[in-house]
Amino acid sequence: MATETELKLELSADAVDTLLGSGLLGSPISVDPLTSIYFDTPDRQAWEGGYSLRIRTVGEAHVQTVKAAGPNRAIFARSEWETPLTGNTPVIDYTTPLRSELDIEDGTLVRQFSTLVKRHRWNVDQDGSQIEVALDMGSIVAGDREMQIRELELELKDGKPYTLFTLARRIEALVPIRFGVASKAERGYRLLREQQTAYKAEPVHLDRDLRVSASFQVIAEACFRQFRLNESIVINRPNPSALHQARVALRRLRSAFSLYKVILVDAESQRLKEELKWLAGVLGEARNIDVLIARVGNSDVKSRLLEARDSAYEQVLNALFSSRAKAFMLDLNEWLHCGEYLALVETAEIRNGPVVDFAIDILDRQRKKLKKRGRSLVEADDEHRHETRKAAKKFRYASEFLRSLFSSKQAERRYEKFIQTMEKLQDELGLLNDMVTAPTVIHNLELESHPDVESLMVAGNSEKLITAAQSSLDELMERKRFWRG
Template sequence: MQETELKLELSESAASALLKQNPFEGTPTVLRQRSVYFDTDGGDLSKRGLSLRIRQCGNERIQTVKSGDGSAAVSLTREEWQRPVANDIPVLDDPEVKPMLAGTGDSLAPVFAVHVKRHRWNVTEGDATIEVALDVGKVVAADREAPLCEIELEKKTGSPTALFALARKINLITPAHIGVLSKAERGNRLLGPAPAAIKANASALTADMNAATAFAHIAAACLKQFRLNEMVLSWSRDADALHQARVSLRRLRSLFSICKSLFADSRFDHLRDELRWLASALGNARNIDVMIKRASDDNLSRRLQAARKDAYGAVEASLSSVRARSLMIDLAEWISIRDWRSGETGAALLVRPSRKFASTVLDKLWKKVARGGRNLIDLDDETRHELRISAKKLRYAAEFFGPLYESKTEAKRQKRFIIAMEGLQDQLGSLNDLATAPGMLAELELTHTAGAEDLFNADDKEKLLHDAAEAHDIFVDTKRFWR
């Protein structure tokens, strides 16, 4: 059986406001549910992209096994297998489920539980029937627990676009963020270290994917990385989380640029512009964090810290805005529905083999960086900045499409190539920090503060230029893994 579902995250106050207004049809059914999730000590089910739970509601217990891509933010559809059970002991004799759970039966044990009060409505949205479930409760793992407040929108009939239409209506009534964690993922996160900044992970691409499917997997992973870091920023002004949030937006914008030939609809430019706006909204805070690390004067550090407080306040305002929340809903729909082109010619572009598409993209970007970095020391700041952007796109493309090159030789070359790209990007990034520091200091009215000149020292620039030129030579000499 397949479910088509979209999740939204709410605060408890937002959930209360929604219940008070009750914009849905009729009086909700109210249920209390307890769900026990099972896994092995080594988390074998989680590693396989599976979850197994037994949910109790009243005297009824239903066992559910779900499969899905945990790296994706907007995988609307998941396979699930359900059956009634007598107690909280998993039953594994289903012929469809048994092979997926092979080797785990004897070692399965409860690992966490989810307790919620569920309000449920059946809603008509356009041509669709949607089950709306508002869950408020907690996830409990041993002596740790975390609050849970989310809405599940499950399509029963009609088009999946109705899920997003309803999500937008809810977001205008009360703040609602695209949900990127299943309940199983929430429990598994509770079992580990406290959530911190989340770096990008490789997407699970395979060579038999077409270009459109590969793009959707990568884009969904970028969106998920952003939302996870945004969650950290909702309770902590963590510099690493802010940096990784910006990285996820840069990666997504680069992906848009890299894959532009796949798209021919009016939404593309709008979404790209909105991503640029959101990345820019985080920029000042990130630039200040970089200067704080380099500041050696105590007075300058104090004044930068004061500026940081204001900058992070602006970040919080941007992230909590209707505009930012709407952008994430729009992106989730655009990525998951995939109606980017029409006609036979457009469809042919979308189904182009992903590896062939990736090799063409990587060749084009490599040539641009190789040629653009000639005589790097003599380039002006603006031209060097353009080279930095091209290098960033190439590195991201190499990371995005790396899983498509599966042989041992290709994997080794990809690893060496990424290391060379990181070296070049780091040097170009440091040069860019020096170039932008004077303008940033002037904007903060700190140009004449003691220690400010140390942030853009000419001697530092001279050394960085030679280091960057050397890094470019190493990059050019590094074998390309896709050829």
């Protein structure tokens, strides 16, 4: 088994031409056609089990590669197993997890899809580190479906991880780049299914022997991946579901920063938090209009809202394509893996401590905070209930991030009951919040005097909702804690 440390960057067709003509990387050491065939069982047992298997052909050489694809699809580093073959028939033995973990045998594998690319390859010396750069141009083919590929992979062969980002910045100064978070295998499996319109948060898996800092990296990568998958949809066409999920991803990442604030005391952590707040705010403006549009029928006010949404989505695209956002994406990922927070003396004891104890403390503190804020929702004002809603959301995110650390049957049963009650509470607090915020959004859009404005208001009995939310919150506090035995 080897560990692959790499950055994957997505390029436009124009960017590829510019990069190849720039001489930035020098002359390629090779330009080869690559054909890769991906195999799995008919019910896709390998992929569902967290692995991909391909056989790549270069000239007359065949290499089988098994890669870890889950449950956390790593952006920066992942495990892989390579085996030379004499042909395009998979060989599965106990040297790979397909046999040792999933009990998959040779004869059960069938072809799923293939990739056909031309690969330019360079060896680059960046500040003493050896980096292999590979530019792939071609397509993924699954039956009668096809997807174009234009991606640049920077793989660290020897040296310091930060040099990958140094090289990425040199490239970004020449052509626009975006971080790739989906492997060729994932995109191939996606081709086999109907195209998704949005990507919800995937389960986060944390090993119990992780250090606290490593657990934060896993969580932050998962949030960034969700954002990038949905951003890729949003920049191609207006899509309310994808925009909502991109905003959710940023909100989850902001919560992760807050939950781990005891180890994030460096100046860069604080700056990145402000950048997250800025970007989430831009997406929030468009999201507010999407929510209003969902409430109205085919009336004149809908036309006004659609015009406002077009303007809001234009602002979203301006932000996503801005130099500020692009710099933020590079800064965030470099800081996450190479930042000062990973070496501060004052946080070393906590940062290098056991994640389970840290998780228990986080969940206890979030529960206590929600209990304190929600003691008397009936007597509280709107602002206080809004703060209770935010505390509930943060508690839920913490629970979703950390639940895999508590995997006994008892913990699973408790978690299911906990999350059902939490979802009910969030729905009730969310509807109350919509009742309060709708007039502000309507005012900002200058629609107060519109004859159809009533259709934009949230219907419901606020007193009954407050009582129901209080009941759900009290029920949540009575639930046994899934993170404690």
